[in-house]
Amino acid sequence: MVAEIKPSTDPPLLETSASEPSFRARRGRRRRASREAAIFLAFALPNLALIAVFTYRPLLLNMYYSTLDWTLGAPTARPVGLSNYLDFFQSAEAGQVFLTTAVFTLATVFLSMALGLMVALALNRRVRGAGLARATVFSPFVLSGVGVGLAWQYIFDPTVGALGAILRSFGIASPQWFNNETLSLVMVVLVYVWKNLGYAAVIYLAGLQSISSDVLEAAAIDGASARRKFFSVVLPLLSPTTFFLLVTSTLNSLQAFDLIRVMTPLGRGTTTLIYDAYLRAFGGYNQAGYSAMLSTVLFGLLVILTLFQLVFLERRVHYR
């Protein structure tokens, strides 16, 4: 950087010896450097301190809490070593929680990306109202998960809900969405996809619009069918977008909380890792140490996934 030429506030140099000016210059440079460092800290420190206290400190503290038998709010806790981990991983519950988490995550990520791509393809035509349609499809993404969950809870209600009434008009009895564990999971997945597919659609739309029309014309001249063009040209060119969406959607799905809390407060059939962590600490179980263990496991999972995606998947992605 050349940004170091500054009107100096030092007194003019006295020509006494050959070594003095360079000594002064060095001292001045060092003083400027330390002033820059002070400014850096003044600007960045508030945020860095908050990050340290409310992001990194809890992360480490969680690992400590995870070795305790402890009720939230209780003054004392009993150290139990790794037994929370052993209890969890040796129980049938662990398999169930991981299965629920995996099903919820895979289903929501796949469905919102597949449907998002279909919507993006529909919106990518030059038709009137495409901008309005884009905004409309995106809008559920900005809405409160609590509000969305309640609106859909009424629709799904087997007795008085709209969905049940529509099904009955075709002579089908409404499924018991809230009493059947599998159906509860299906319901929460559907609502989550409804809320989030606009995000995937908008990202895919941006990806589609960055594909140059030359490539598509060339494929058309070569006699490629629409189907062939999509699978052999468009989809490979979209792979950076697909990769980005895969990463962000997976991380988001693993953190899904609001809809699950509102639509299935007891978590029957919808107890994902993160919801289990909430229930154990705040849901009447009084197992804060166990909850911290689950949070730690979740964080470990996120780190592994992030590294896996960064190191392994990115290599296979076709970049322009």
Next chain:
Amino acid sequence: MTADSRPLSRRNLVAALVADYLPIMLAILIVVLPLAYLILSSFKSPADVITQKLIVLPDPWHPANYSEAARIVPFPRLFLNSTIVTVVGAGIKVLLAVFTAYALVFVRFPGRKYVFWAVLATLMVPPQVSVVPNFVFVSGMGGQDTYWGIILPGLATGFGTFLLRQSFLTLPAEVIDAAQVDGAGHWRRLWHMVVPMAAPSIATVALVNIVFEWNDYLWPLVIVSDPQMMTLPVGLTLLQNSENSAASYGIVMAGTVMVLLPVLVVFAALQRHIVTGLTQGSVKG
């Protein structure tokens, strides 16, 4: 010449309409119908709610659901709480992000690369993971049922800092260096050059934070128990829990409309900026 080969023949027009508009109409309906049904249902009388038939239009219209919802949960007060938490929280977050990003890009500091990585890595830590330790810490300082208790733990901002850093890096360095030669200190360069030049990105970060703070649920849920201090999403859960019979769906839907409508209105006005903000960083060059 057959009828089909004329570009404006009825069959071609229908085909174009079906191919171009049908999928779009379908997507729009899937989004709009549930929201429209929500708003209409918020005006349903208990009799219209507990029927097994599908009733779309309320008969009679029953706006009393709104006053009833506000009687059970203090919605005006909750609206004020959510506004305070959102404005103060998002405002401070944007300021912190601007300062940090400026320092990372324009202030020479040997360790700034490591600082950047430390900030970036926070994107991997979801706030949910920190709930128990933060709850112990904040409630230990007396932060339960206070505004600062709701706002403080969420202020650390990795996302905003990251986005603004990327944006500041694209600013013309020569212009800012020239200002330095003219004797403008960091403070003046920040407010008179960087902030005006990066205003669109800063506005984007602000909008994203506003949406996030307004909808934030888990942390306010655990740190607040006094209904007077609840934010709107938490208050909505309170309404759900106290009105859990089928007959009171109308009241719950009225409360839901009061929470969702402000966001929908703001989104309608600023959708272009919000969409770009929430999807930024996705398209690689």
